[in-house]
Amino acid sequence: xxxxxxxxxxxxxxxxxxxxxxxxxxxxxxxxxxxxxxxxxxxxxxxxxxxxxxxxxxxxxxxxxxxxxxxxxxxxxxxxxxxxxxxxxxxxxxxxxxxxxxxxxxxxxxxxxxx
Amino acid sequence: xxxxxxxxxxxxxxxxxxxxxxxxxxxxxxxxxxxxxxxxxxxxxxxxxxxxxxxxxxxxxxxxxxxxxxxxxxxxxxxxxxxxxxxxxxxxxxxxxxxxxxxxxxxxxxxxxxxxx
Numbered sequence: 001x002x003x004x005x006x007x008x009x010x011x012x013x014x015x016x017x018x019x020x021x022x023x024x025x026x027x028x029x030x031x032x033x034x035x036x037x038x039x040x041x042x043x044x045x046x047x048x049x050x051x052x053x054x055x056x057x058x059x060x061x062x063x064x065x066x067x068x069x070x071x072x073x074x075x076x077x078x079x080x081x082x083x084x085x086x087x088x089x090x091x092x093x094x095x096x097x098x099x100x101x102x103x104x105x106x107x108x109x110x111x112x113x114x115x
Numbered sequence: 116x117x118x119x120x121x122x123x124x125x126x127x128x129x130x131x132x133x134x135x136x137x138x139x140x141x142x143x144x145x146x147x148x149x150x151x152x153x154x155x156x157x158x159x160x161x162x163x164x165x166x167x168x169x170x171x172x173x174x175x176x177x178x179x180x181x182x183x184x185x186x187x188x189x190x191x192x193x194x195x196x197x198x199x200x201x202x203x204x205x206x207x208x209x210x211x212x213x214x215x216x217x218x219x220x221x222x223x224x225x226x227x228x229x230x231x232x
Contacts, residue, residue: 004157041228042226043208043224043225046220049220102160103221105158106157108157
């Protein structure tokens with residue numbers, strides 16, 4: 001069964017600190033992995049998309065890593081800001097040739113950044 | 116570039132009533148998705164359109180949910196009759212048509228929060 005598991009479920013950190021969110025998946029065939037940020041009351045916004053051959057991808061203070069062998073991904077946030085408070089959702093696309101395929105969503109990690 | 120528009124943003128109805136949500140995708144995006152996101156969970160795909168044809172509706176509860184995308188642009192999602200467990204945020208997303216090997220990005224609207232009492 002295709003599944004995406006995220007940890008921790010929630011996380012509280014102080015402003016300026018770094019944090020790492022984890023994503024483990026069992027999806028086959030693997031097409032790509034995405035990290036989304038979802039602010040409260042808003043739709044998800046894409047942060048990164050990684051295909052099988054990509055190990056790391058950055059978007060400003062966000063850096064995602066992918067280990068296709070262990071089927072793990074992480075999202076590292078550097079020098080956190082209050083505006084980073086949101087849910088971060090890991091999404092894995094199942095399919096061939098980079099096509100859209102079936103998107104399997106994790107439940108998300110709720111991050112709270114405190115001043 | 117304007118984003119995906121959805122309305123209404125909030126809706127409260129009683130069980131057994133009907134409700135409709137509207138979505139206007141990004142101009143030129145051929146593919147449109149409706150998702151259901153229950154509190155504390157990730158979005159679940161309900162239906163995917165490509166132009167005005169249905170690509171995937173395997174998780175749509177067809178006894179009460181229906182969706183259409185006339186003319187391949189705007190779309191409406193209807194629930195009739197609503198149940199308590201339908202309380203959720205309904206997200207609409209759109210993307211361009213991808214060519215083989217290209218990864219298509221999905222752009223989400225702000226969602227409609229439905230509360231069924």
